[in-house]
Amino acid sequence: MWRYVRILITCARNSLVRDMSFRTNFVLETISSLSWVLMNLGFYVLIFRYAPEIGKGTGWGQYQFFMFLATGLLINSVVQMVFMINAEEFTEAVRTGALDFVLVRPIDTQFFISIRRFDWSALGNFLLGIALGVYALGKMGHLPTALQLILYALYVGCGIAIYYSLMIALAAATVWMGRNLTVLDFWFYITIFARYPMEIYSGPVGGVLRWAFTFVLPVLIVVNVPARMLLRPLLPQSTAEWMLPLFGLAATVACLGVSRWLFQKALENYRSASS
């Protein structure tokens, strides 16, 4: 276990050294991703000029929604920092046959291909997420309890794990497809549904989407559950509100398990591409 922690730290350090070797590029990338987030934030500020909340009676007012956005930012920035670049490199390694060099190493392949590179430029978004969250909580005059913060951290972790599972499963599909440049496209189009509070999916079609993206492909759990931990009263009003966090834990374990199984299956089918 300790060996794996040491390898993780080494990979993180090496990536930082690499990123710092191209400092201007690092600064530009950080500014680019921050600008993208700020522009999105500007869009929501515009919306709240015209509407007091997202969905009548849902309770997602401007600052509650900012807290939701902050949670999404924290989760997405960690996924971008640690896993996204590695998933891309994995798909390329399958195509070129470079995965052979990882398979012969005395280390768990999934672990190594998942943490080999760190994209430190996503750290800016992470810090912005914390700042936005603190600002939103301050504006609401809401001081979370220690238990709420612990549960929040736990469910942010669950969110990251669910996103990671989805990404690694999509990347593993490369082995069967030969070339899968659309991994990130798929990921983007699926996770787009998790960008908003689940209450917006109402009506017959919305109900089906909400059910499917909660229980089949649980991306709606990712941001909704942790954000609720800070915003909603800790004693839930309905059975559904009790069940969702519990289901969140089960869904995280299931996602990690299924993606692990898929990844192992993919490795069994890997045929290398070298001559």
Added chain:
Amino acid sequence: MPLRWRLATWWTLLQISIEERLVYRADFALGTLMRFLPIVTQIFLWSAVYSAVSDSHDGQIVGYTYHNMVAYYLLTMVSRAFSSMPGLASGIARDIRDGSIKKYLVQPIDMLGFLLVYRIAHKLVYYAVAAGPLALVFFLCRGFFDGWPDSTTLAAYALSLVLAFLLGFFLEATIGMIGFWFLEVTSLLFVYMLVSFFFSGHMFPIDMLPGIWGTLVRAIPLHYLAYFPAAIFLGKVQGSALVWGLVIQAAWVVLFCILSRVSFWLGTRRYSGYGG
């Protein structure tokens, strides 16, 4: 070269480009279909926003009802299908950086003309492949439209789409030419993409921008890429404002056509190619 030969050359180039684009047609069709998914979340987001807006603003945001807003997003997808030029500026900048631009300098072919024909071919294939999914999406969402606009509006809409294509092409080509002066333009292109997404009206109708921001955005050409055609279709721009809008859009096309030509001419004067 006689005009007949010249036309034959461009026709051959168009055919080759269409063939090339159709090689990965399954991947292309799947990608096209996926691109419609974000509209689903937009429909639900705006439905939630409008449910809260009903009482205070007469159910409207800057004159857009909920149905108008969804129709607007669907129409900007069509606008962007005409005006977006993926890989054009970065392709030109890459050709300058790695030296492959010299093929245009030594061959009797005009680079901008070639790229324009190539882009037309790509767009034609895109419309052919996207027509099915697009028709399906519009059919499913037909309830968001108040019916077809009159023939004059439709003609103005079609013209604005063609102008949006040309403006998108020459604007991006001009940006790509900056590569003659700065070898690495990736960050610059990202900034352009960001500003374009926000201020072209792709993200929201620019009527929502308050005060000076609205005036500023109307003064730059980006909103002709997505907002303007959609606004014409929805009847938000009419009468003399419509005519003037089309004239200004055409003027921007001419300006960027000249700018791209001049920057290519100036750029090739300072360009140096080494190696074989």
